[in-house]
Amino acid sequence: MPKMDDERFRSALQHEIQSAVNYYDSEFSQDRTDILSYYLGEPFGNEVENRSQVVATEVSDTIEYIMPSLMKMFASSPEFARFHARGPEDVKAAEQASDLVNFSINNDNRGFAVLHNWFKDALLFKQGCVKFYWEETDTVENETLEGLTEDELTFLVQDPSVEIVSQDVTEVGIIDEATGQEVPQEVSFSVEIKRKTKSGKVKIDNVPPEELIFSRRATSLEDCAFIAHRTQVRAGDLIEQGYDADVVLNYAGYDDLDDEAERQARFEELESGDRHESHDPAMREVLVTEAYIRADYDSDNIPELRRVVALGDGVEILENEPFDHVPFALLSPILMPHRMVGRSVAEMVMDLQMIKSTILRQMLDNLYLTNNSRVAAVEGQVNFSDLLSSRPGGVVRTRAPGMVQALPVPQIGSTGFNMLEYVDQVRDQRTGFSKASMGLDPSTLQSTTASAVNATIQGAQLKIEMIARVFAETGCRDLAKGVFTVLQKHQDKKRTIRMRGDFVAIDPSAMENNFDLSIEVGLGNGREDEKMAMLLQILGKQEQLLQQLGPNNPVVKPSQYVNTLKKIAEMAGFKDTDQFFNSGEQVDQMVAQMGQQEGPSPEQAKAEAELQLKREKMQAELQLEREKMQAEIELRRQELQAELQLRQQKLAFGGQVSDNLPRA
Secondary structure: OOOOOHHHHHHHHHHHHHHHHHHHHHHHHHHHHHHHHHHOOOOOOOOOOOOOOOOOOHHHHHHHHHHHHHHHHHHOOOOOEEEEOOOHHHHHHHHHHHHHHHHHHHHHOOHHHHHHHHHHHHHHHOOEEEEEEEEEEEEEEEEEEEEEOHHHHHHHHOOOOEEEEEEEEEEEEEEOOOOOOEEEEEEEEEEEEEEEEEEEEEEEEEEOHHHEEEOOOOOOOOOOOEEEEEEEEEHHHHHHOOOOHHHHHHOOOOOHHHHOHHHHHHHOOOOOOOOOOOOOHHHOEEEEEEEEEEEOOOOOOOOEEEEEEEEOOOOEEEEEEEOOOOOEEEEOOEOOOOOOOOEOOHHHHHHHHHHHHHHHHHHHHHHHHHHOOOEEEOOOOEOHHHHHOOOOOOOOOEOOOOOEEEOOOOOOHHHHHHHHHHHHHHHHHHHOOOHHHHOOOHHHHOOOOHHHHHHHHHHHHHHHHHHHHHHHHHHHHHHHHHHHHHHHHHOOOOEEEEEOOEEEEEOHHHOOOOOEEEEOOOOOOOOHHHHHHHHHHHHHHHHHHHHHHOOOOOOOOHHHHHHHHHHHHHHOOOOOHHHOOOOHHHHHHHHHHHHHHHOOOHHHHHHHHHHHHHHHHHHHHHHHHHHHHHHHHHHHHHHHHHHHHHHHHHHHHHHHHHHHOOOO
């Protein structure tokens, strides 16, 4: 089967773009525009002239209540992600991978700002998106070098990163002693150069929700057949990136995205009057679609992922290459099964904002009528000019008593406040946002036990912790893995970074991506003071074990003790704990070195003492056996001597008897 030609591929790309744009326009655009309007507290459009037009801010209050908790969980520590080794041989590589990814997110990028905007997009607009990619930068430095030899100049010219700007030649001569004349010597060169240094890093960008389009049937990034970042870029920026100037300028001046309702709502407060197009063609904007599409481009009946950069709606394709991953990470605070886009927190309270605004308007209108009540006046018997002029101490002239009577105004204050309280309860059940959880309701908390208060606070925090766990296990995990994948692919040399108080050179290209991954989220049961108290108890036990059993005991290592100290410092609000303590690895190494210098460890000393005791016991037993044997031998020798003497005596006695006997 022949390879897919460019025209067929362009047609398939345009079809996917148009289908995704229609899906976005029909499913998300108007909803997100309404959500932004609610968040900003703008009028609903049903206001009545000369009546209260107050707007409650439930959407804004709820989002701004949740955001500090999420940022504290994810951004209070520099350890955003942690890789875990699958085998003992990967422990060191997993630690370095964790440090490099965390450094890229927090230092190479504005980690806090990226996370903040990412989370807020998700809480407001159902989905937040970030894009990660490798960004190369060229740094140019001007230098002046003097006194160079010809060989040094040749070596300098051969350096591809060096550009010679200007060059001066100076002849150096010496006096010949024989002739007394100056003899030309080797020349020296003075040059002015530009030295270009290439460097790169992982770049993480927040993608506005209206600029992300994808297939309507997608349930996740893994099965998404088409996803694209569709945005406007200045023509000059594209030309600087190396694209053909004639092609780019041919599509300059695109402003269709500015006509979309969501984009207009986003910049409505910042823009006034008609938009104007720049007279400089390089400053005009071009519609650029960076798409990741699965297509059988090589006609092997297996669709592969391809990265495509196109101008317009896929009309002019600038790049088309196979790719190994989708460089997006997506978040939704409330997951919807079998859908890539979940629900937002904002849409859970939009109806409550409408209801609460209506109640407040009615209560204020009622208060206005109470202060300036309507009256019944007998026509011709009342001076209407006096009646319409309402001022303190004013006089209303009437021709007879009782010509003016106030119309009764029903008081709805108590009923209105009860309704507002009910709406707040509904909001609390949906989002976990409650005054009790914030410690701001003395009337509720003052007559309640400490355990009940703690249960109330923890119950309210469960929804926020659930959102945090969803973020950690979905988009944040994808971001950490994606950043490491980009580092492995593009960072082809070692990079020295500061980690755990030391500078270490790390080469991610030498690592295999065979690690397990967890996202460090500050979740847990109990409040901050309870967690701190528990950590202090653990710290006390660790100190006791280290004092009693020594640093090489089988229960707790010095590195674990240091980790506890660092966690306490993090909970106290100190993000950089390296200013207080060395890393656990450094502490373990120091303890091992000190043990080698000072002598055997307590365990070794104890083992040697036991061995010495056994040795002495065995020697004592051998000595006892030896003495016992010697005693037995001595006893046996004495018995043999006694027996020998007895026999000798018997022999001697027998001879004498035989001599004295009479002879026959």
